[in-house]
Amino acid sequence: MQxxxxxxxxxxxxxxxxxxxxxxxxxxxxxxxxxxxxxxxSKKIWLSINQNFSDVDLLRRAIIEAGGxxxxxxxxxxxxxxxxxxxxxxxxxxxxxxDVWNHRAWDDVLKLPLVNAAASGSxxxxxxxxxxxxxxxxxxxxxxxxxxxxxEDAWSLLKKQYYVIxxxxxxxxx
Numbered sequence: 001m002q003x004x005x006x007x008x009x010x011x012x013x014x015x016x017x018x019x020x021x022x023x024x025x026x027x028x029x030x031x032x033x034x035x036x037x038x039x040x041x042s043k044k045i046w047l048s049i050n051q052n053f054s055d056v057d058l059l060r061r062a063i064i065e066a067g068g069x070x071x072x073x074x075x076x077x078x079x080x081x082x083x084x085x086x087x088x089x090x091x092x093x094x095x096x097x098x099d100v101w102n103h104r105a106w107d108d109v110l111k112l113p114l115v116n117a118a119a120s121g122s123x124x125x126x127x128x129x130x131x132x133x134x135x136x137x138x139x140x141x142x143x144x145x146x147x148x149x150x151x152e153d154a155w156s157l158l159k160k161q162y163y164v165i166x167x168x169x170x171x172x173x174x
Contacts, residue, residue, distance in 0.1 A: 011114055013106070013124040015134035018146035024127040027146060028096050031125060041094040041122075043067070043087075047110075051101045055109050056080060062095075062110060063087055077109075084113040093118040100128045103136025 059080035068087030
């Protein structure tokens with residue numbers, strides 16, 4: 001079996017898979033904002049990708065997130081690919097593609113500039129509801145599945161949150 005790193009030219013792709021509302025985005029945000037990521041990557045890009053994304057819009061947002069020229073001279077996809085590539089060249093990059101419904105966002109839009117420019121050790125984290133998307137982006141297997149909590153764990157979490165809120169309310173000045 002191939003890993004995501006083998007088929008994405010050295011860029012490791014990891015997938016978080018689960019039903020809508022289960023916490024995939026929250027988990028990805030914790031990773032994205034975590035201490036381990038802060039010093040490890042010189043470029044961090046967060047892209048929320050809706051079902052009907054536009055290639056040009058997605059590339060523009062990626063360029064802006066990476067700190068590149070927000071208004072490249074041309075809006076053609078090829079020109080935007082080149083601008084993103086130049087923005088990422090030799091930078092170790094961490095890209096989060098959140099709420100991906102179709103692997104085309106990676107394969108047809110973002111993959112080319114990243115694999116041709118980003119430094120070795122760059123990573124892509126994809127959140128999706130569909131295991132087929134994880135397969136399509138060639139994410140390393142096994143994928144990280146976010147599942148619902150058991151009733152006992154959910155109740156324990158709810159109680160813990162209740163007591164934290166109650167304690168914080170008591171600390172508020174009257």
